[in-house]
Amino acid sequence: MPILAIDTSTMVSGAAIAAEDRLIAEVLMQLKLPQSQVLLGHIKEVLHIAHMDKKDLTGIAVSIGPGSFTGLRIGLASAKMMSYALDIPVVAVSSLEAMAYHYPVPGIYIASTLDAQKGNAYLALYEYNGKGFDEKKSVCVMNFTEAVDFCSKLDKPVVFVGDIAQKKADIIASYKNVSLGMPHLCMPRAANVAMAALPKFARGEFANIMNLEPVYIRRSEAEVLWEKRHAQAKAEDMA
Structure with missing residues (x-):
């Protein structure tokens, strides 16, 4: 039952493949590079290292936050895309819970x-x-x-x-x-996401990819600034 696990909650980009309680392969990089530039390459690389094709996968585990607003969106979008294309389920894992597995x-x-x-x-x-x-x-x-x-x-x-x-x-x-x-x-790892997700796969606790969203906890700085500027502009128009 090989699954692909993805973690993009921080500057760390990771992809791992695990089956039952066994980690098969993992690619991990801790560099200040956008997740959009490296994640898909890491998924391809970890499949290559594991000598697997994406069609061999039976599920996808993804960290859904909290964490980097942009990184979480990229990771979740990739998980949804592969889930839809391969017709396999997704399990969502808390970024914080996954780190406890260290x-x-x-x-x-x-x-x-x-x-x-x-x-x-x-x-x-x-x-x-x-x-x-x-x-x-x-x-x-x-x-x-x-x-x-x-x-x-x-x-x-x-x-x-x-x-x-x-x-x-x-x-x-x-x-x-x-x-x-x-x-x-110390830092997030896709292998931890896989370990946290495997029991959920066994119990059939699959996410609905149509409404699955990142868990942000708080609004992004961009949203806060937009709201302040919008409120200020509205006040000036009313003056």
């Missing part, structure tokens, strides 16, 4: 974080239950320093993962009971 370790919490701009972070807390992850704190937007302070007071050690955690490693280092994940176990 540390399937009992007795700790995983703080999955992604940059929400202006010093804020998308944050969710997870705990490994022996098979998957329980969500201990649902996704929210929080000032990153406040998030670290909150996690430092929890009853178990907390490992931070995600792009903003890497950028603000000095803040994490200044608190007790929290630590930063290793560089290779």
